[in-house]
Amino acid sequence: MDVVLCHRTADFDTLGAAVGLAKLNPGTRIVLCGGAHPAVRSFLALYRDEYPLIERRSVNVAKLQSITVVDAQRRELLGKASEWLDLPVPIQIYDHHLAADCDIPTDQIWVEPVGATTTLIVEHLQAQSVSLSVAEATVMALGIHVDTGSLTFDHSTPRDGAALTWLMVQGANVRAIADYIEPGFPQVLQDLLSAALAQLESETVHGYTVSSVLLKTSGYTPGLSSLASQLVFLTESDGLLLGNLYRTRSSGRLRLTVIGRSRIEGTDLNQLFRPLGGGGHARAAAVTLKTEKPTQVLSQLVKGLTAQIPPPPTAADLMSSPVRTIRPDTTIDQARRILLRYGHSGLSVVDESGALVGILSRRDLDLALHHGFGHAPVRGYMTAPVRTIAPETLMPEIESLMVTYDIGRLPVVKDGHLLGIVTRTDILRQIHQLNPQRHGNRREVVRTSIQDRLRSGLPPHLQQLLAVAAAQAEQRGWQLYLVGGAVRDLLLATPAHPALLREFDLVVDGADTPQGEGAGVELARSVLQHYPQAQLQIYGQFQTAALIWHGEAEMRSFSVDFATARSEFYPYPAANPEVAASSIRQDLYRRDFTINALAVRLTRSKSHLPGGELLDFFGGLGDLDARQIRVLHPNSFIEDPTRMFRAVRFATRLGFDLDPQTQAYMEHAIASGIYPQIRGTNGKAPALQSRLRNELKYILQLPQWPQALKRLADLGALSCLHPDLAIPHPWWRQVRLAQVWLQRFDPHGHQHQSWQLILELLLATLPAPDGLQVAQTLHLGESSQQHLAQFASQQTRLEAALSHPQRPSQIVALLSSLDLGELILLAALSSLAVRREIWNYLEHWQRVKPLLNGKDLIQMGYTPGPAFKDLLAQILAATLDREIQTQAQAKQWVRDRATPEQTGLKNFTD
Numbered sequence: 001m002d003v004v005l006c007h008r009t010a011d012f013d014t015l016g017a018a019v020g021l022a023k024l025n026p027g028t029r030i031v032l033c034g035g036a037h038p039a040v041r042s043f044l045a046l047y048r049d050e051y052p053l054i055e056r057r058s059v060n061v062a063k064l065q066s067i068t069v070v071d072a073q074r075r076e077l078l079g080k081a082s083e084w085l086d087l088p089v090p091i092q093i094y095d096h097h098l099a100a101d102c103d104i105p106t107d108q109i110w111v112e113p114v115g116a117t118t119t120l121i122v123e124h125l126q127a128q129s130v131s132l133s134v135a136e137a138t139v140m141a142l143g144i145h146v147d148t149g150s151l152t153f154d155h156s157t158p159r160d161g162a163a164l165t166w167l168m169v170q171g172a173n174v175r176a177i178a179d180y181i182e183p184g185f186p187q188v189l190q191d192l193l194s195a196a197l198a199q200l201e202s203e204t205v206h207g208y209t210v211s212s213v214l215l216k217t218s219g220y221t222p223g224l225s226s227l228a229s230q231l232v233f234l235t236e237s238d239g240l241l242l243g244n245l246y247r248t249r250s251s252g253r254l255r256l257t258v259i260g261r262s263r264i265e266g267t268d269l270n271q272l273f274r275p276l277g278g279g280g281h282a283r284a285a286a287v288t289l290k291t292e293k294p295t296q297v298l299s300q301l302v303k304g305l306t307a308q309i310p311p312p313p314t315a316a317d318l319m320s321s322p323v324r325t326i327r328p329d330t331t332i333d334q335a336r337r338i339l340l341r342y343g344h345s346g347l348s349v350v351d352e353s354g355a356l357v358g359i360l361s362r363r364d365l366d367l368a369l370h371h372g373f374g375h376a377p378v379r380g381y382m383t384a385p386v387r388t389i390a391p392e393t394l395m396p397e398i399e400s401l402m403v404t405y406d407i408g409r410l411p412v413v414k415d416g417h418l419l420g421i422v423t424r425t426d427i428l429r430q431i432h433q434l435n436p437q438r439h440g441n442r443r444e445v446v447r448t449s450i451q452d453r454l455r456s457g458l459p460p461h462l463q464q465l466l467a468v469a470a471a472q473a474e475q476r477g478w479q480l481y482l483v484g485g486a487v488r489d490l491l492l493a494t495p496a497h498p499a500l501l502r503e504f505d506l507v508v509d510g511a512d513t514p515q516g517e518g519a520g521v522e523l524a525r526s527v528l529q530h531y532p533q534a535q536l537q538i539y540g541q542f543q544t545a546a547l548i549w550h551g552e553a554e555m556r557s558f559s560v561d562f563a564t565a566r567s568e569f570y571p572y573p574a575a576n577p578e579v580a581a582s583s584i585r586q587d588l589y590r591r592d593f594t595i596n597a598l599a600v601r602l603t604r605s606k607s608h609l610p611g612g613e614l615l616d617f618f619g620g621l622g623d624l625d626a627r628q629i630r631v632l633h634p635n636s637f638i639e640d641p642t643r644m645f646r647a648v649r650f651a652t653r654l655g656f657d658l659d660p661q662t663q664a665y666m667e668h669a670i671a672s673g674i675y676p677q678i679r680g681t682n683g684k685a686p687a688l689q690s691r692l693r694n695e696l697k698y699i700l701q702l703p704q705w706p707q708a709l710k711r712l713a714d715l716g717a718l719s720c721l722h723p724d725l726a727i728p729h730p731w732w733r734q735v736r737l738a739q740v741w742l743q744r745f746d747p748h749g750h751q752h753q754s755w756q757l758i759l760e761l762l763l764a765t766l767p768a769p770d771g772l773q774v775a776q777t778l779h780l781g782e783s784s785q786q787h788l789a790q791f792a793s794q795q796t797r798l799e800a801a802l803s804h805p806q807r808p809s810q811i812v813a814l815l816s817s818l819d820l821g822e823l824i825l826l827a828a829l830s831s832l833a834v835r836r837e838i839w840n841y842l843e844h845w846q847r848v849k850p851l852l853n854g855k856d857l858i859q860m861g862y863t864p865g866p867a868f869k870d871l872l873a874q875i876l877a878a879t880l881d882r883e884i885q886t887q888a889q890a891k892q893w894v895r896d897r898a899t900p901e902q903t904g905l906k907n908f909t910d
Contacts, residue, residue, distance in 0.1 A: 001063045002027060003054075007072035008034035008079050012180070013116045014071035015040060016143025017094055019136055020121030021068055022052050024128065026634070028068075029054040034079040039180045043139070045403045049345045049424050050135035055363065056081055058370040066090045071117040073102035073109075094120050096147075115153065115160040118143035122163035129660040131630070132170040134619070135428065141172035145181050171619065175263065175431075189227045192217070196231055196242070205306045207394035208238040208264050212302045214294060217246045220255075225286070228259045238263050238396070239305055243298045257288045258301060266310040272301065313430060315398060316391040319412045319420030320583040325350045328357060328379035332368045335360055335378050346409045348421060349382050356411055356418050358382030388413040389422065399427055420583075429585070429617045451612035454600070457490045457499050461554045465531075469506060469560075470602040472526045478519055479509040481584055481599040481615070488595050491624055492654070502558060507599070509565045509584040518543030518564035527560075563587075585617060592643045593650065594620040594630045623659070630659035637669035641688060644669070644717045645695040652699075652708040663715070670716045676723055688720060693778040700755035706732070709762075722766055722774050735761050738828040745820060745842050752783075752821035760784055760825055768792040787822045794818070795826055798834050806837070808845050809877035815841045850876040851890035860891060 004021045006014040010032050022028040030053050036044065044053075056079075066089055073095050075082040085091060085104055092108040096117045102109065110120055118140050125132070132140070144164050148156040151164070168174075192215055202211040211231070221244060228242040239262040248255055260269040262283050269285035278287020291297050325348045326335055335347055339362065349358035360382045368374070368381045388411045389398060398410060402424060412420040454463060466482065473480035484505045493499040508519040521538055524545035528536050534547040534555075543564040549555035565587040584599060591597045599615040614621075623630050629651045631637070637644050644666050651658055658666075675688060699708045709727070712718055718725040738757055746752055759780070763771040771788045801814055815823065815838065827838040852875050854868065862868070874897070875890060884890045 001029060001060065002066045002068075003029050003031050003059065003064065003084075004068040004070060005072075005078055005081055006030065006032050006070060007077040010036040010040055011071075011143075011146060012037075012040060012043075012139065013118055013143040013147040015044075016116075016118040016140040017070040017121045019051050019139050020118060020125055021070065021094070023130060023132065023136055024121070024124055028052065029059070031056050031059065031081060033077070033081045041406075042403055043142070043176075043180050045406045046399070046424055046427065047135055047139065048406075049362070049408055050133070050428070051139070054366060058363075058366045060370060061087070064089050066092075069093045069095075069104060070121075071095055071097075073097065073104060073111070075103055096120065113155075113157065115148035115151070115156040116144040116146075116163075118147075119157075119160045119163040122166060123159070126166055131659060131661045132167070134171040134173055137167045137170040137172035138176050141167040141177055142180055145177055150181065171622070173431075179263075189221075189223050189230070192221065192224075192227055193230060193234075196227065197234065200231070200235060202235070202237065203306070205309050206311050207396035208309055208312070209236065210239040210241075210302065210306055210309075211235055211237040212241045212243070212298060214243040214245060214298055217244060219246050219249055220257075221246070224257065224259050225284075228261050232261050232263070237261075239267065239309075241298060241301055241305065243294060245294045253290065254292065254294070255288055256291050256294045256297060257286065258298065259286045260284065260301075260305070262305070264309055267305060267308040269305070272304050272308070312395040314391060314395070315389050315393040315410075315412045315420075315422050318395060318398070318422045318426045318430060319391075320423070320426065320585055321412075321420035322583075323348050323411070323418055323421050325418070326360070326378060327351070328382070329377045331374065332365060332376055332378060332381065333374040336365055336369065336374070339365065345423065345425070347378075348409075348411055348418060349378060349384075350418065354418065355416060356386055356388065356413060358384035359386050359409060359411070361408055386411060390414060391419060395427070395430065398422055402427065426585070453490050453493075454612075457493050458501070462501070462504075462558075465527075465560065466504070466602055468530050469523065469527050469562075472523055473508060474603045476519070476522075478523070478603070479584065480523070480602045481507045481509065482602055483507050483588065483599040484591070484596050487598040487600055487614075488620075488624070491598070491621070504560045505563070506560060506602075507563050507565050507584060507587050509587075520562040520564040521545045524560075524562040527562075531555075584615065588615065588617060589632065591632060592636060592640075592646060594618045594623045594632060595650070596620075597632060627654070627656045628659045629656050629662060631662045631665055634665055637666050638672070638674055641669065641675060641717075641720045642691050642695045644715070644720070645692065645699060645712065648708050648711050648715070648717070649695065649699045649702065652704050652711070653702055666715055666717065670719060675720050689777055690779045692720065693780065696759060696778070697755050700758045705758070709758075721763075721778070722770055724770070725762070725766060725774075727762070728765060731761070731765060734828040738824050741824045741827060741839075741842075742820075745824075751819065752824070756781070756784055757821060757824060760787055760821070761828060763788055764791055764825060764829055783819065783821060787825055790822070791825060791829075794822070795830055795834075798826060799831060802833050802837055807877075808840070808880040811837050811841055812845050812848075812876075812880060816846070845880055848876070848880055851879050851884055851887050852894065856887070856891075857894070860894065862894075 002025060004018045006018050015030075015032075015036075018030045022030055030051060032053070033056065061084060064084060064087060067084055067087075069078065069091070071094070072078065073093055075085060078085070090107045091105065093102070093104060093106050093110065094117050095109075095111045096114050096119070098111060098113055112120060114120060122140060122144075141164060144160050144167070147153075148160050151161055196213045196215055199215070200211050200213045202209055204210075213231070224242060224244055228240055231237065231242065232240050240260070242259045242261075244257045244259075246255055246257075247253060258273070258278070260273065262269055268282040270279050270282055273279055273285045273287040276287045276289050278289075279285055289297070324338065324344060326338065328349055328351065330349075338347060339345070346359055346361040348356060349360055351357050358379070360378050364381045364383065368376060373381075387401065387405060387407060389401070391412055391414055393412075401407060401410060409421050409423045411418055412422060454466065458466075470480050482504060486499075486501050486504050489499040489501060506520075506523075508523050520543055524536060524538075524547060528534060528547060531547065533552050534549050536545060536547060538545045545562045546559055547562070548559045549557065551557055565584050588597045588599055597618050598620045601613040601615065618632055619630070629647050631643065631647065633639075647658060647662065647666070650656065699705055699712075702708060713727045718727075735758055738761055739754060742752060742754060742757055763774050765771075766774065768788070768791060771791070772785060775785045775788050798814065802811070806814075818826070820842075823838050823842060827835045850872055852872075854864065854872060857868070857871070858864070871894070875884075875894070878884045878893060879890070884893050
């Protein structure tokens with residue numbers, strides 16, 4: 001185990017540096033050696049599960065492999081963890097305190113003159129092109145802000161500023177940074193602060209606290225904006241209007257200045273102040289006006305602000321459902337496997353009656369496993385009693401409970417029944433969803449109603465189809481979402497390049513039906529009643545169904561997939577996933593890339609908000625703007641190698657780049673050797689069989705397939721098909737020639753598909769048995785397998801036969817038993833002599849008919865018999881070899897050769 005140690009009373013700089021190091025070295029765990037600053041404690045109460053934290057007492061000292069110390073150089077700052085420094089393991093230090101005396105024996109030490117230790121780690125991350133999550137970028141930005149006074153302290157350097165800039169590009173959340181920074185405060189404002197705190201009036205609206213205060217001073221007081229920010233911080237107000245009444249020095253007239261601050265999504269102080277002549281930003285604005293009624297003006301502004309506040313999400317909106325539960329007698333080991341399978345950070349514990357009796361968190365589990373109690377029941381390690389919330393509990397109250405009591409998950413209970421659960425992750429996703437990082441044209445995407453996109457980007461009959469499905473879902477109390485590629489393509493569409501949609505993916509977030517088919521299947525059956533011309537297909541194993549239209553006049557060829565929101569678990573790499581009912585969040589979490597994990601709610605929300613809400617939990621909008629493909633999970637390519645091919649396909653089709661970290665995950669999966677190992681040990685790997693064939697088909701059907709295939713070859717991904725598969729340089733010329741031939745002799749693909757031909761050409765570069773084996777593994781068609789099975793022997797036969805001149809009839813005899821695909825394959829990969837004769841055969845000789853047919857022979861008086869067929873073959877050969885060129889010559893040729901003695905034919909006219 002590799003660990004990074006944060007000093008006692010951890011501040012944001014030591015935590016931010018540790019998070020960055022854990023990102024640089026995957027698998028590293030972070031240890032807080034003792035306590036933390038209050039702001040850090042509050043921050044971790046919400047963000048703890050985003051970082052690889054482990055308690056000091058849960059560390060197995062015998063398994064320590066390396067230790068890194070950040071923002072400290074003395075043993076005393078590490079508490080009891082300092083005992084580990086005497087172990088025979090590598091130790092390194094990162095710090096920015098140049099004058100500190102180091103008493104820790106180290107193998108490597110980095111101490112440089114920057115404002116924050118985090119800056120050093122950021123520079124390493126930049127050098128290695130590592131991408132950060134929002135939570136990682138935010139805590140690192142906080143480390144630099146706090147230790148440099150937001151770049152105002154004397155020891156701040158340009159390196160700190162550059163590091164902050166990069167972190168903002170990575171997605172650091174500005175609101176969170178503002179919430180946790182403690183700015184300095186001059187003495188002149190501290191007296192006013194005391195007065196303001198004494199006179200402050202507050203009210204609660206939709207769970208948000210709105211405060212106001214009117215201060216009277218003898219004259220104008222600078223710095224009131226800082227006072228307003230400090231008041232917000234100290235009183236934990238979500239909105240504040242600070243009024244200052246004073247007389248001007250020049251005229252002695254009364255002036256009222258009102259400074260507004262708001263952290264409430266949906267409010268706009270600029271809009272509130274503009275009618276009075278003020279303005280600013282939505283969250284920070286000010287106005288100065290003449291008035292004799294300051295109290296009345298301030299009261300009206302408070303009413304205006306509270307009227308802007310939208311109802312916040314409730315627990316019913318945020319919760320994940322159904323809830324994964326276990327019994328008190330479930331063992332720690334069993335609970336660990338369930339957490340691994342479903343990617344949860346905690347489990348609800350219920351008794352036989354279904355009543356909630358406890359919560360088991362990942363921290364509880366780590367501690368039990370550390371002490372070797374994997375066999376013990378969870379009842380001894382779960383947290384009980386459990387603090388719960390109701391479905392109508394508002395998000396601000398939920399957030400407050402989590403921070404106040406350091407609770408990572410709150411069960412939603414009504415009438416004693418467990419309805420769902422709200423986790424830290426649910427809250428964070430909602431925060432970041434409501435506060436997206438806007439850059440480039442993403443602002444337009446976020447601010448444009450997706451309902452408008454649906455209306456402008458979809459023809460009326462497809463809009464009607466979605467409306468019918470949404471109405472059916474609402475009747476059953478379900479939420480319905482349009483997900484995946486359709487959402488992606490609608491957001492990318494422009495008037496010049498509209499979305500060309502051939503299918504919808506709809507996900508139902510609802511409980512299973514009594515029949516156990518799943519809500520998606522039931523919804524598909526109900527929509528079918530409105531579209532009886534569609535064909536219904538049900539896939540019970542995956543709780544999905546599809547409606548398919550085959551060339552219907554209005555719908556044309558279109559399909560709609562209906563799925564119950566579900567989670568996935570891969571029992572082993574390259575397996576088919578096992579699925580279970582889950583929530584829309586878990587359903588999106590199981591997907592491959594961020595740009596495919598977007599969803600639009602088509603139904604009204606549980607808070608009765610209209611449809612059209614865009615769900616983007618993983619930064620898909622930002623990746624659309626950045627035009628990059630980013631995978632959701634580090635192990636994604638281990639679990640399903642077809643995702644490598646999908647990533648390249650999307651990148652090629654959309655003109656996107658692969659995110660550097662995503663490409664690194666690909667290269668790691670390939671270099672790990674997991675795919676040959678799967679073939680050797682498991683013998684069953686659906687992701688390396690028909691699913692991989694389908695991905696290859698989609699790629700090879702792209703107009704830009706050569707770029708995609710070359711990218712796969714450069715990545716080494718072709719080793720998923722065969723360890724030795726590569727593309728030799730001449731192959732590109734050969735495949736271009738083969739495509740020209742296919743277009744010439746089968747332009748409509750009636751005999752052979754282009755993608756099949758390209759794949760056969762690729763596999764033919766392998767030794768014959770290996771190419772055939774790959775074709776069988778991919779479940780290619782029988783004709784393709786036959787081509788590859790016979791290729792080597794046929795090529796040898798043709799090369800030998802055509803090494804010296806042959807008559808056309810002899811060449812036709814050699815080639816007539818081969819189909820078009822096999823002939824083109826042989827022509828592309830054989831010598832010029834073979835290629836020339838195959839061309840002559842396809843272009844000329846295969847079309848040649850004998851100058852006489854059976855009817856002609858009968859008219860000549862010959863009676864059909866055993867030799868009739870041979871005679872016709874001889875006539876064709878003579879025609880091909882131009883021994884006969886007219887029917888008269890042909891008839892004479894027959895009379896000269898077709899005597900009864902020679903052929904057994906009888907000629908009654910001679």
